[in-house]
Amino acid sequence: MNPTDDSLKYPIGRPQLPTAPLTADERTALIQQIADLPAQLTAAAKAVGGVGLERPYRPGGWNGRQVIHHVADSHMNAYVRFRLALTEDNPTIKPYEEAAWAELPDVAASPVTVSLTLLEAMHSRFVTLLHHLTDEQWQRTFYHPGNQRTSTLEQTLALYAWHGRHHLGHLQLLLP
Known part of the structure; x- marks a missing residue:
């Protein structure tokens, strides 16, 4: 495979965000993807193994350890963004430097099990919250100054369901 091939960077393709309201069944399927992610990442990490997690999934990409710690960091931010959007009117969220976070000392020093x-x-708390949102709450928004976009919670649900599968795909690229 060509190292510059988009399939290494985006093993499941780029995200497709909904432009119209989702059905309850569509939301339920996305919530299930979020619910399933921790077990899937754990299984992938075990299959790749400790030494394998030190390898990057593509040239210039993060190693498996960084990917796992990044997913936890990113999904914690997503959970907070949902809570802000549910309790404030179109809050401006705080972006963070993902690449810089992946280089912080706790990433190298902490076992991926943490x-x-x-x-x-x-995710247990996050999924519980998601299952209890009303149709109106799914349409609540927040503003992301980094990409200068207002997103609904439905769009954010779709993004983070994709995000988990996306990084699971990166770990699967490391399988022997």
Whole structure:
């Protein structure tokens, strides 16, 4: 495979965000993807193994360890963004420097099991919240100054369901 091939960077393709309201069944399917992610990442991490997690999934990409810690960081931010949008009118969220976070010392020093456990616990709360939102709440918004876009919670649900599968795909690229 060509190292510059988009399939290495985007193993499941680029995200497709909904432009119209989702059905309850569509939301339920996306919520299930979020619910399933911690176990899927844990299984992938075990299959790749400790030494394998130190390899990058593509030239210039993060290693498996960084990917796992990034998913925990990113999904914690998503959970907070949902809570802000549910309690404030179109709040401006705080972007963060993902690449810089992946280089912080706790990423190299912490076993991936720490972030996998964190993700499992946080997703339990996140999924509970998501299952209890009303149709009106799904249309609540927040503003992201980094991409200068206002997003609904439905669009954000679709993005983070994709995000989890996207990084699971990166770990699967590391399988022996």
